[in-house]
Amino acid sequence: MESAAQHQTRFVPARVPFTPSPPDAVQPGMLARVLDEIDHGLFLLDLTGRILHANYPARRELASARVLRNAEGQLCAGEPCAQVKIRQALKDAEHDCRSIVELDPTGEALSLAFIPLAAVHGSGTVDTVLVMCSRHAGCEMLTMQMFARARHLTRAEQNVLARLCAGHGAEEIACLEGIRMSTVRTHIKNVRQKTGSSSIREVVHRVSRMPQIVSALRLVGED
Secondary structure, rough: OOOOOHHOOEEEEEEOOOOOHHHOOOOOHHHHHHHOOOOOOOOEEOOOOEEEEEHHHHHHHHHHHOEEEEEEEEEOOOOHHHHHHHHHHHHHHHHOOOEEEEEEOOOOOOEEEEEEEOOOOOOOEEEEEEEEEOOOOOOHHHHHHHHHHHOOOOHHHHHHHHHHOOHHHHHHHHHHHHHHHHHHHHHHHHHHHOOOOOOHHHHHHHHHHOOOOHHHHOOOOOO
């Protein structure tokens, strides 16, 4: 004979569908602060190339005048041939075509991805373009410091790891840090052991894949 417990109806909580807030509910100031935390340079342009918004890394790129510049509110390249590429990418975006432009006037390439954005989702009418800049090599120092603190790395070990993440070899690190090669090897061994990694390449890979947290101090003096 079945017990009363076997006849009890099991309660299953109803699934409540997630309804995202409408875009208007996100304050522009908050959205701008969110974009500043992304380590890729981001520009929002109209179809003529006028800069509607630039996050911190994008403003830093403009300030360096290495490849890109702000010419009376327009995103421009330093060289005529590069400017032609930008204009073509904007024309392609107007027709809802994505493209990637590589600019290399100084030997250090900067890639730009042009992503068309429709005025209304699903409308197909593009009125703005998101431009994503390639990310610079290496890791943000704050990310490195947080990783090192969690693994109890010494300051010297952290410095060696930072150099490795920047692409330097052991001999270069010894020269840059003013220490012996044997000391560099000891630091590398300690970093591997403390992080539980089989190789230093694995450590660098782990750090490079972490969220790149930036310091709020970088915004001091920014417009």
